[in-house]
Amino acid sequence: MVTPVLDAVAVTAKDIERAMAFYTVLGFDFEGGFLSDDHVEPVRRPGEPRLMIDSAALMEKLTGEAPRAPNHSAFALLCDTPAEVDGMAKAVEEAGFSVLVQPWDAFWGQRYATVSDPDGYRVDLFAPL
Template identity: 45%
Template sequence: MSPRFDAIGLVVSDMAASVAFYRRLGFAFPEGAEKLPHAEAELPGGLRLMLDVEETVKSFHPGWQPPSGTASRASLALRCDSPAEVDAVYEELVDAGHHGELKPWDAVWGQRYAVVHDPDGNGVDLFAPLPAQ
């Protein structure tokens, strides 16, 4: 037997804000998840995105402290259907009050690329392949 990748876990300071943010990106959290101390959304291929409020983590790891500083220590990368969708999703999230870290741009590696932060400062990379020249 060997370990297998099963889930991505994020510690969040405000479950309702985080669930709302990730729902905007298409993650299917169940109704009422915004009121729970732990919430999960199933991902393609059987993976899960798990969110835990800080108090939950402190309940089993009393010495845990939130990361300090402004740099994101984790990021999720979400593929969009088109470069235009990268722009639209970025603008929707920024207009909703989320921090836009990198405005959409055409990256040298052939993608339309942008980064927005979730409510806890984790990076969410939005990308789509650029059309062939």
């Protein structure tokens, strides 16, 4: 049996420009990525899955129901250092977005924080202690 490969993580956005601003704070680069009115993807670095952001209107048209953000983390970003977790959480907050869980030293040996994009999708930030 062939093992599938994780190729993409998808979220939806009521305001794609605002979503792009949030993910730019987290280090995603949209310059040179795929950009349209209903679907955007930042530049994909070698070996990483794609981040796909679809408009909420497009997803509602395709699925017949309005998208809802999950009530748990949808994906996590590995940072190089605990200080990078702290810095990214601070940058998210300073840019006017939500930090749901401030950085803390988790008992499993990681610096951990949870931020939320404008539509409520949660993104964990973590680094080994």
